[in-house]
Amino acid sequence: MTVDAAPRVALLGVHGFGRVHLDGLLRVAGTGAVRVAGLADPRPPDPDALERVRALPGGADVPVLADAAELLDRVRPDVTIVSTPIHTHLPLARLALAAGSHLYVEKPPTASMEQFRALVAEAAAAGRVCQVGFQSFGSHALAHAARLVADGAVGRVRGIGVHGAWVRERSYFTRAAWAGRMELDGAPVTDGALTNPFAHATASALRVAGVADDAEVAVELERYRVLSPESDDTAAARLTVDGLPIVVAVTLCAPDQSPPRIVVHGERGRLELEYTTDTLTGRTADGAEVSGPPGRAPLLDNLVAHLADPAVPLLAPLAACAPFMHLLEAVRRDGPARPLPAEAVVLLDGRPVLPDAAALVRDCAENLSLFSELDPPWPAARGALAG
Known part of the structure; x- marks a missing residue:
């Protein structure tokens, strides 16, 4: 691919997780596989990041603007990465589609199911593809776990449990007006432990289970907050798909941080996947030890490969979410x-x-139970949990 033929990529949001996207974009641009079309953020990029942009061939002319709409109208990129607050995903995605751009939208893709269905329809009508930032979908270990489950390597799956215990300071919830909020100025935000920091946990468990895009999913919830101003920072959810329970229990209020795990409870085997480290362990029905292949495919690289050759499937297409x-x-x-x-x-x-x-x-994930179905170790909270 010549430099002139390489897709032109705009990035909306260069701070927070946007900085990860910026680093990834600069890495791919350094190979010549894409060109940086422009950056937009109300706050300018960090000086070191901007210096790296300017050092690219043609980088001196890359526009860096405060307003995303102005950038999209000016540069009309081939691909737009949307790494902005959740409630801005759909409006910015619509602007990018109007500019003729394909999409790479951070997770969760939208703040409601209604918005999600609208984005699916509008991207299809525009003839554009959309990758979603569930980075674990590129994990080789996750793909291997999904194959083992599909092949019956652990026998019939009784259920899948996920547990995650992370540390977040008060500043995590004061860093922006939308953080930990259900709504902002009347618009849905839906930012909580289940839907944002641990969104990968549920999405990855559903992927391992092989749940179809159009599956009916029943959801039970127990959501609590300690630090969060409105949404959950400690929660348990049970998703049931065709009789299969998937229990996700998480907290942002743990004393110490540990890698979250997906536990596949098979009748004749067991798998454990640390999706943040791409580490897969366990045993299959025949007693063989399981280990997952390391590493993962970056989603931007996969999107670029798909645009060059549609026979290359997207790893995290919008419909799969x-x-x-x-x-x-x-x-x-x-x-x-x-x-x-x-x-x-x-x-x-x-x-x-x-x-x-x-x-x-962890007990929730092992027992496929919600908090209220166990004996909570928070004595003063037992009544609240049971209520």
Whole structure:
């Protein structure tokens, strides 16, 4: 591919996770596979990142603007990466489609199921493709786990459990007006532990289970908050698809951080996938130990390859996110999370934590249970959880 034929890529949002996208874009641009069409963010890029942009062939002419609409109208890119707050995904995606651009939208793709269905329809009508930023979908270990499940290597799957215990400071929820909010200025945001930081957990579990894009997904929820101003920072969800339970139990209020795990409970085997480290372990029905191939395919590279040759399938196409969106929509409809009582919380170096939250979310994943179906280790919260 000549430099002139390489897709021109615009990035909307260069801070937060947008910086990861910027680094990835600069990496691919350095190979000549894409060109940087422009950057947009109300705050200018960090000086070191801007210096790297300017160092690219033609980089001195790359526009860096505060306004995304102005950038899209000026440069009309071939691909637009949308890495902005959740409630801005659909409006910006629409502007990019109007400019004739393909899309790479960060997860979750939209803030409601209605918005999701609108984006699916509008991208199809425009004849453009959309990749979604579920980076774990490029994991070789995840793909291997999905093949093992599909091939019956662990026998009939009784259920899939996911547990995650992460550390977030108060600043995580004060960094922006939309953080931890269900709505902002009347528009859905749906930003919570289940739908944003741990969105990969549910989406990856659904992928391992082989859930079809058009599957019916029933959702049960128990959502609580300690640090979050409105949405959940500690939650359990049970998704049921054709009788298969998938339980996701997570917290952002753990004393210590540990890699989240997807546990496949087979009648004759067991798999454990750390989707953030691409580590797969377990045993199959014949007693063989399982280990997953390391590494993952970057989603931008995959999108570029797909545009060059449509026979290369997208790893995280928009339609494949439909099962996950059933969870997000259930969270949106559930409304604000329930506060946990102060008696359940202790201070660790000034940070509110749930002392035994990591053990509880792990027990949920092992037993395929919600919080209220276990004996919560938060004595003062037992009544709240059972209510």
